[in-house]
Amino acid sequence: MIIELLYPRMCCLYGDKGNTIFLQKCFPDAEFVFTELNDKPYFLDNNVDLCCMYSMSEPNQEKALERLMPLKEELKEAFENSNTQFLFLGNSMELLGKYIETEDGYKIDALDVLDIYSVRHAPKRFNSLIRAKMEDITLIGYTSRFSDTFGITEELALCKNDVGLGSDAKSNLEGILTKNIIGTYLLGPLLPSNPDFAKWLIKRLGIESPTLPHEDVLYTCYKTKLNEYNIPDLELN
Amino acid sequence: MQRLRFHLALIAAKCSIILIKMLGRNASHNPGAIALKICPKFMELAPKAPKVICVTGTNGKTTVANLLTDALVSDSKKVVSNRLGSNIVPGCTTNLINSLNIWGKCVVDATVYEVDERASRLILPYLKPDFLVVNNLFRDSLKRNGHPDYIFNILNTYCPDNTKLILNADELCSSQLKPNNDRVFFGIGKQETDLTKSINLIADYSFCPECGEVLDYDYLRYHHIGYAKCNKCGFHSHDADYLATTIDRENNTLTVMVNGEEQKYPLISDITFNIYNELSVISTLLELGYSYEDAYKLVSQIKVPDSRFNQDEINGVPVIQVLSKGQNSVSSSRAFDYVSEEKGNKVVILAMDDRHDRKKSVEYIGWIYDVDYEFFKRDSIKQIIAAGPRCYDHKVRLLLAGVDESIIHTCFEEVDSVELINWEEIDSVYILYDVYTYDLSCQIKEKVIKHLEGAK
Numbered sequence: 001m002i003i004e005l006l007y008p009r010m011c012c013l014y015g016d017k018g019n020t021i022f023l024q025k026c027f028p029d030a031e032f033v034f035t036e037l038n039d040k041p042y043f044l045d046n047n048v049d050l051c052c053m054y055s056m057s058e059p060n061q062e063k064a065l066e067r068l069m070p071l072k073e074e075l076k077e078a079f080e081n082s083n084t085q086f087l088f089l090g091n092s093m094e095l096l097g098k099y100i101e102t103e104d105g106y107k108i109d110a111l112d113v114l115d116i117y118s119v120r121h122a123p124k125r126f127n128s129l130i131r132a133k134m135e136d137i138t139l140i141g142y143t144s145r146f147s148d149t150f151g152i153t154e155e156l157a158l159c160k161n162d163v164g165l166g167s168d169a170k171s172n173l174e175g176i177l178t179k180n181i182i183g184t185y186l187l188g189p190l191l192p193s194n195p196d197f198a199k200w201l202i203k204r205l206g207i208e209s210p211t212l213p214h215e216d217v218l219y220t221c222y223k224t225k226l227n228e229y230n231i232p233d234l235e236l237n
Numbered sequence: 238m239q240r241l242r243f244h245l246a247l248i249a250a251k252c253s254i255i256l257i258k259m260l261g262r263n264a265s266h267n268p269g270a271i272a273l274k275i276c277p278k279f280m281e282l283a284p285k286a287p288k289v290i291c292v293t294g295t296n297g298k299t300t301v302a303n304l305l306t307d308a309l310v311s312d313s314k315k316v317v318s319n320r321l322g323s324n325i326v327p328g329c330t331t332n333l334i335n336s337l338n339i340w341g342k343c344v345v346d347a348t349v350y351e352v353d354e355r356a357s358r359l360i361l362p363y364l365k366p367d368f369l370v371v372n373n374l375f376r377d378s379l380k381r382n383g384h385p386d387y388i389f390n391i392l393n394t395y396c397p398d399n400t401k402l403i404l405n406a407d408e409l410c411s412s413q414l415k416p417n418n419d420r421v422f423f424g425i426g427k428q429e430t431d432l433t434k435s436i437n438l439i440a441d442y443s444f445c446p447e448c449g450e451v452l453d454y455d456y457l458r459y460h461h462i463g464y465a466k467c468n469k470c471g472f473h474s475h476d477a478d479y480l481a482t483t484i485d486r487e488n489n490t491l492t493v494m495v496n497g498e499e500q501k502y503p504l505i506s507d508i509t510f511n512i513y514n515e516l517s518v519i520s521t522l523l524e525l526g527y528s529y530e531d532a533y534k535l536v537s538q539i540k541v542p543d544s545r546f547n548q549d550e551i552n553g554v555p556v557i558q559v560l561s562k563g564q565n566s567v568s569s570s571r572a573f574d575y576v577s578e579e580k581g582n583k584v585v586i587l588a589m590d591d592r593h594d595r596k597k598s599v600e601y602i603g604w605i606y607d608v609d610y611e612f613f614k615r616d617s618i619k620q621i622i623a624a625g626p627r628c629y630d631h632k633v634r635l636l637l638a639g640v641d642e643s644i645i646h647t648c649f650e651e652v653d654s655v656e657l658i659n660w661e662e663i664d665s666v667y668i669l670y671d672v673y674t675y676d677l678s679c680q681i682k683e684k685v686i687k688h689l690e691g692a693k
Contacts, residue, residue: 009444009451014379015603017438021637037449057386063449122387127380129599142601144379146387188603192633214636221629228599228626235598237380 001030001205004042004084006053006092007064008034014144016054016089018189023050025213026202037067044074048084049205055090055187058102058120058146065095065110072111079113079181085204086181089190091145093167093176093183094118100147114176116151126165127237130186131229132174134159137196140226141186149185152176158184163229164236180204195219239282246276247283247341250334265322269330280326280363283333288347289364290521293354293392294372294411295385296568297514298324300541301370302351304505304518308535309347312527318349325356329364354388355381358395368524369396370403370517374410375460375567376439376607385410385441403520405513406475407462409442423520424464424477425512426494428484431456431463439566439607447472458509459574460567479520484512493519500529506541510571514541549682551689555665558678563589563671566607572669577612581664582619586681588651590625592673602630610638619662622646624654624681625674651677655684 003023012020024032030049033042043051056064068075079086079096094100097116099107110117125146132139139159149167157167158175166172167185175184182201184190191198195218202210212218250268257264272279292302299320306318317335322328329350336345352360354374361369371392374385382388393414396402404412406424414420433453435443437460444451445467457463466473482499483492489504491512505515515536522532547558561572569589576585594600613621613635621644623631628647635645646657651674658666666685670678 009440012439013384014376015606018603018606018634018637021606025637036451037444057384059386059390067449122383125380125383129601142603144383144601146383188601189606192637193603193630214633214642217629217633217636217642221633224629225599231597231599233597235594 001027001050002033002046002048003027003030004033004035004048004051006035006041006051007037007056008054010037010060010063011054011056011092013055013057013090013187015188019052019054019087019089019191022189022192022198022213023052026198026210037063040071041068041075043082043084044071044078048082050085050087050201052087053089053092053095055092058091058122061091061094061100062108064092065108068095068111069109075111076113080179082180084180085201087201088181088183090143090185090187091118091147093185094147094149096176096181096183097149097151113181114151114156114178116149116156116176118147118149120147122146126169128164129229129234129236130161130165130174131163131226132159132161134197135200137194137200138226139186139194139197140222140229141188141190141193143185143187145185158182163234192218193222193225195222239276239278242276243279243282244341246272246279247334247337248339249275250331251339254334263321265319265331266327267331268334269327269332272330272334273327280330280333280360283337284341284343285364286336286343286345286348288368288525289350289366290347290368290370291350291352291357291361291364291366292370292372293352293357294370295354295375295377295388296565297372297510297517298351300511300514301372301517302349304514304539304541305370305521306349307539308518308522309349311535311538312531314346315344316347316349317345319351324351324353326359329360333364355391358391361392361395361400362397365397366400368403368521369400370521371411371414372405372513372517373408373462375565376441376604378564379601379604389414401524403517403524404475405517406477407458407464407513409446409461409465409474412475413446421478421520421524422475423479423481423513423516424474425458425481425484425509425516426477427456427464428458431458433457435460437570438609438611439570445470445472459571479516479523481512481516491515495523495529498529500533502533502536505536505539511541549686551686554663554689556668556682556685556689557665558668558670558675558682561589561669561671563591563673564604566604569608570612573609573612576667576669577615577618579665579667580617582617582662583665583667584620584622584658584663585613585618585667585669586622586624586651586654587631587669588624588654588674588678588681589669589671590627590674591671595626600627602627605630605634610634610640614639618644620644620646620657620659622648622654622657624648624651652680652684654681655688658685658688660688
């Protein structure tokens with residue numbers, strides 16, 4: 001098992017690193033590749049089972065794009081044809097769209113892998129608890145961001161929120177799932193917070209009946225929190 | 238017309254101060270709010286003191302603003318500060334009102350403002366400070382502050398161009414502020430205990446801001462605090478104009494190198510973050526024109542309020558409350574590090590869950606994955622009790638940090654944690670609390686004390 005973390009020094013806001021810690025516990029024998037900002041993504045030249053990219057500040061989004069744009073065609077090819085599963089959390093998902101529009105209307109070209117685009121609204125910040133349905137899984141978590149992503153269709157969406165904001169704050173469609181790309185605005189420790197989702201992801205890596213580390217505690221924690229989403233007049237932010 | 242509104246606002250605010258004080262309350266927020274209601278441009282129109290000093294940053298701004306005010310007051314200067322009030326616009330406006338007489342004339346020598354870093358865009362352009370002191374920019378509340386780059390951008394945009402900045406050379410985010418302004422830097426030189434690689438989970442700004450290469454460190458203190466250099470493009474941390482060279486904890490002295498001259502000051506606290514706080518005060522005093530001798534006298538008279546630690550000893554058992562700010566990974570990691578390093582077998586009670594969110598929401602607890610729970614993997618920590626609505630999240634985090642499950646206990650009500658303590662095996666009790674759970678930590682402490690007194 002080879003797991004790559006893309007630009008982990010700058011793409012790790014607010015608990016995102018929890019997913020790496022969790023994956024290291026899940027796969028103690030796996031090789032973890034930490035790709036630095038000035039290095040070429042490892043999955044472009046090597047077999048990688050899972051590549052994760054987490055959320056980042058807006059200036060750092062631009063730094064990431066500066067490095068990735070020259071590799072645009074190679075990246076598209078890898079997203080299309082490699083066996084790697086890709087997990088994009090928070091605003092890293094925005095890099096896959098056509099462009100990111102800044103607060104002053106300037107459009108930054110993005111990787112154009114998907115027919116979506118993002119718009120920043122700083123200083124307006126979207127903060128929201130999220131509960132969403134994804135097949136038979138209920139995802140829970142939190143989004144906190146300055147931007148919206150538009151163009152996510154029912155077919156493209158990862159899940160449908162019944163609590164909280166969608167990827168476009170006016171929609172209830174959240175995230176993306178296409179072929180081997182998984183993306184969501186949910187940030188932080190998504191995997192340890194959602195054991196069913198963690199198992200779903202691990203199954204996509206070819207493990208049929210995964211067992212999670214400390215599984216009973218993970219489920220106790222998850223169910224306790226899920227139950228709290230039923231508080232009447234739940235405050236989302 | 239604007240002048241009339243300004244004077245009306247000032248009179249109304251001054252009257253409200255009298256009334257609020259008669260009710261026995263701190264008139265720290267409302268007078269400013271009233272003034273702004275009547276005259277939205279109050280801050281811009283009001284005359285300013287001969288010296289206006291603003292202090293901002295993520296951690297330490299209250300301490301620095303208070304120390305600086307105390308130092309100036311001990312020099313018989315007439316100084317007002319917003320130490321009793323809020324650090325957002327109304328609180329700063331009240332401070333400004335306090336610097337004026339009823340006729341709108343400034344009657345103080347200096348004003349010191351603690352300024353909320355996010356609200357600084359509504360404050361700095363109007364106060365036009367002579368000096369802006371910034372100790373650091375770290376991760377803080379996700380909901381409010383977003384991320385440090387966002388706060389950096391606010392300060393960089395809204396700090397006036399003619400303000401002189403007093404910056405921490407060892408902190409690579411805030412030290413890059415306003416490159417074209419007049420700036421001076423303070424820092425702590427290499428110490429024996431320093432590292433060259435980070436042991437913390439979070440080390441933001443560990444890649445070169447110029448070329449993106451991974452930075453090397455001549456020394457690294459914690460997180461990304463240290464002296465960084467880029468081997469690719471030559472970028473490096475700023476060299477400190479006020480460089481602490483020797484920290485003598487035995488004799489309580491702090492040696493600071495200034496223009497090639499060694500200046501020895503009293504060490505007012507031996508905790509590293511407080512040494513940074515003291516250094517920023519010394520730097521500001523020297524920038525204000527005080528001689529070494531005068532600055533020495535003023536620093537000798539100030540004391541750092543250590544509200545982060547509160548210790549009682551009952552029947553030989555220390556019971557220690559330690560502030561571990563929620564959402565603030567650096568503050569919490571510092572607290573965890575401190576507790577884990579203390580001698581003796583201990584029980585640690587975690588009571589840091591958000592006070593507001595528990596009422597009608599579900600706290601976003603992701604920030605605990607930025608905090609070094611790994612520090613708790615020590616033999617001397619015999620029990621950890623995660624107390625509060627998010628107790629299972631803390632338990633998961635502790636397990637993923639490698640802490641043995643047999644020493645982890647959970648309870649939903651903070652005060653119930655005391656029932657879970659196994660008194661047989663411990664020498665001390667540590668209660669970690671958030672700013673807003675201080676009262677709960679006091680209730681825990683009270684119950685612990687009752688038990689220990691009963692066991693006499």
